[in-house]
Amino acid sequence: MAKPSDILIIGAGIAGLYTALKLAPRPVTVLTARPLGEGGSSAWAQGGLAAAVGPDDTPNLHFADTMEAGAGLVDPAAARVLVDGGPAAVEDLARLGVPFDRAADGSFRLGREAAHCRDRIVHATGDQAGAAIMRALVKAARAAGHIALRERIVVEDLLLDQEGRVGGVLAVDIARSERMEIAAAEIVLATGGLGGLYAVTTNPVQAQGHGLAIAARAGAVVRDPEFVQFHPTALDIGADPAPLATEALRGAGARLVDRQGRAFMTDYHRAGDLAPRDVVARAVEAERKAGRGAFLDAREAVGAAFPEAFPTVFAACRKAGIDPRTTPMPVAPAAHYHMGGVKTDLDGRTGVEGLRAVGEVASTGVHGANRLASNSLLEAIVFGGRIADDLREADLRAPRRAAAPADRFALAPKPAPAAALGVLRAAMAEGCALIRSKQSLARAIETIRRLDEAAETTSGLKNALIAAELIAQGALMREESRGAHFREDFPQTEKEPFHTEIAADGSGADLGETP
Incomplete structure (x- = not known):
């Protein structure tokens, strides 16, 4: 049995690292399957963070858009926590060193994405918000005296006592190829999504839903697992994973067109290119199956500014021999985000004593049947902070004789x-x-x-x-x-x-x- 940890966080993406940082000064151990900052989906997030920080925006408007996008399944209480926490989350990340894009007067430079009624997407270095946030969090976590980082540790299962309480994890030390048990009083799952289960995905292939699986084996309720969001504009260039053409491109005026250059989204929805993602994804798939093809045309909307405005997308296009300044980009739907997950309350509790969940692995109730664009990074920050607030002063005691299921061995x-x-x-x-x-x-x-x-x-x-x-x-x-x-x-x-x-x-x- 490895040295016990009071609180153990599984996963070192934005959700896991932010939760760990906000637990200060309480000691916490973070386990990550790969070197810190590598291999997860967080760093790949292009769009940014949705928050009502603009002069013409309010949390109430953000709330209305979130409820509308979720197709009847958004929990209003969870959505209210999310949108009310948005402005403070952005400011806290800025204090941690995230270089959000700003106008000349110092205000946030905001973009718009599908199904938002206002410009409210806070970006960082164009289309590199996830990477910028991760760099700041990794730097802060490495400097934090209360965080113990254990890299290249793969968690296989949860340890349970006879009453079904979680008391640690069964894990593999990759460097030694050895199994070990790590005891803990409280486990926070921050393991991310499952796009890697699909042949075409914008996620790292390693994102295979392992956190969802081990929580289900421990008896946690999995809510709405069928709701997998397919991003409508992955670059169709034969790469695995498929590079993402961020929705912010359409927010900036890029149009979806067929092979003949005809814009087709108004055939499918009154909001055209800024329709909800599920509508756009099915429209793109329909055009492709009809033989007309689907392309994202940013020549007029972005044009010469492409390398500076969207450096990640530009680099992916150029690697494939496409110049998006002069040529429409071929696109296709790809598995992108899991709206379902381990059911939690507003403080991350799963119903299995000793187990919480945060980020994409969790179903907090804010996404419903169709995630509103750029609400996911915000969810990780807001609900990670709530979990940390709830656990910081909690009286935690690890159960005795917790063990892994015999079939795992x-x-x-x-x-x-x-x-x-x-x-x-x-x-x-x-x-x-x-x-x-x-x-x-x-x-x-x-x-x-x-x-x-x-x-x-x-x-x-x-x-x-x-x-x-x-x-x-x-x-x-x-x-x-x-x-x-x-x-x-x-x-x-x-x-x-x-x-x-x-x-x-x-x-x-x-x-x-x-x-």
């Missing part, structure tokens, strides 16, 4: 084999992506279970398979179309919104059949 402590992961990603892209049906979902689940029975199943593959099946089972249960979830066999939207909730028994055994 039958699996090799390794990542998913490349071949098996490739089969899984293809099955999810074919059966559980933008457009779904009972038949397609059944095929995906069949593949998942076949892979689970294979001799080469590892602990990494096991967790990926659990996360994938949670998505597919949630999609089967939701016999309607709502937000990012579209069933071609159930295209209608039910009048009364409802949540999908899935829970195991907390024994650590396989999830098996979903109710």
Whole structure:
């Protein structure tokens, strides 16, 4: 048993690092599977942070946009916490050294993205907000005396006592290829998303929903796992992961056009290119399937300013031999963000004693069926701060005799084999992506279970398979179309919104059949 930690945070993206920093002066240990600042989705976030800091904006307007985008499933209390905390979150990040873009008078330079009624996206160095925030948080975390950073540690499972309370983690030290148990009084999951389960994604391939899986095995409720947001404008250049063409481009006036140069979004929604993401994604897919193609044309809106205004997108285009100043960019939908997750309350509690969740792995209630653009970074900051405030002075005692489920030790402590992961990603892209049906979902689940029975199943593959099946089972249960979830066999939207909730028994055994 490794040295106990009072509070253990799993994951070192924006959610995990910010939570750790705000816990000061309480000691906290942060575990990360890769070197600090590498491998996660946080640094790839291009759009920025949504917050009502403009002179013509208010938290009430931000609240209304958030509620509207979520297609009936946003929790009003959670949305109110989010939007009210926005301005303070931006100011706190600025104090930590995040170089937000500013106008000549010192005010924040704001952009607009889909479904926002005001310019309220705070950017940093153009399209590099996530990277800029991560650099500031990594620097602060390395300098913080209360934070112990343990890199290249992969968490496989949670340790549970006989009453089902979490008391630590089962992990693998990559450098030594050794399993170990780390005791803790409180665990905060900040493990990110699951886009890597799909063949086409804007996320790192390593983002395979492992945090979702280990929480489900511990008995946490997983809410609305079927709601996977597909970004409509990933660059269609054959790269894996697919580079993202940020929505801020359309906020700046770029247009979606077909191969003939005809702008098509007004055919699909009154808001045109700034329609909600689920609408835009399905429109792009429809144009591609019809053979007309889909391209993002920023020649007039951005033009010569592209290298300075959107350096990340410009670099990706140039690497693929495209000059976006003179040529429209080919785009396609790609798995981008998970709106579902481990169900939490407003302070991150999951319902499993000793376990909290923050960031993309959590379902706080702010995203509903369709995340409002750039609310995700804000959620990580606002709710990470709330968790830290709640835990800073808490009286925590780690339970005795917490142990990992016995079935975990039958699996090799390794990542998913490349071949098996490739089969899984293809099955999810074919059966559980933008457009779904009972038949397609059944095929995906069949593949998942076949892979689970294979001799080469590892602990990494096991967790990926659990996360994938949670998505597919949630999609089967939701016999309607709502937000990012579209069933071609159930295209209608039910009048009364409802949540999908899935829970195991907390024994650590396989999830098996979903109710």
